[in-house]
Amino acid sequence: AQSVTQPDIHITVSEGASLELRCNYSYGATPYLFWYVQSPGQGLQLLLKYFSGDTLVQGIKGFEAEFKRSQSSFNLRKPSVHWSDAAEYFCAVGIGNEKLTFGTGTRLTIIP
């Protein structure tokens, strides 16, 4: 069965430092991968997605993610985080033709 794993429940990063959030997937076919962000009191917002082509994907708010088939990973990165990046981040995989399966999320805390 397809699944998405986010190994880190909570990460704390200093403002201005780089960030990498991990996502691993288990899926038999070519995955369609997404990162969503949920800021406090807000709904989920799409940061970026990967369907095919260039394995390095650029998203909104300065985020990028790299698809690595050999590692079954789709890690999210940002070179320099801002206090406003504090949020919950969800990795998701698209399955069938309709459904998104989400990971359990990583909560990001930014310290001054």
Add this chain to the structure above:
Amino acid sequence: DAMVIQNPRYQVTQFGKPVTLSCSQTLNHNVMYWYQQKSSQAPKLLFHYYDKDFNNEADTPDNFQSRRPNTSFCFLDIRSPGLGDAAMYLCATSSRAGFYNEQFFGPGTRLTVL
């Protein structure tokens, strides 16, 4: 701004007392989704509408029902809430069916069951 609105943001109900959660959208999207998100868990799809066509996930309990009277509104009815139904309920929309189309989420309704 076009958006997805969920009312109320916080809902408290009693064990076994029916409750209805509301979602409206100004995006004029064809597809509307309901997700359940329990604490520290992934959002889980309950069902979705493509226009008026209702699609129920196989593992969605019968206790959960939905109505979509028009394009703009969608309701989640929980007929007899149990303690295990306490969760955040997220509504989302997309312009077309298929996960490759971006889903736009509302802020959610947090349901407490006493």
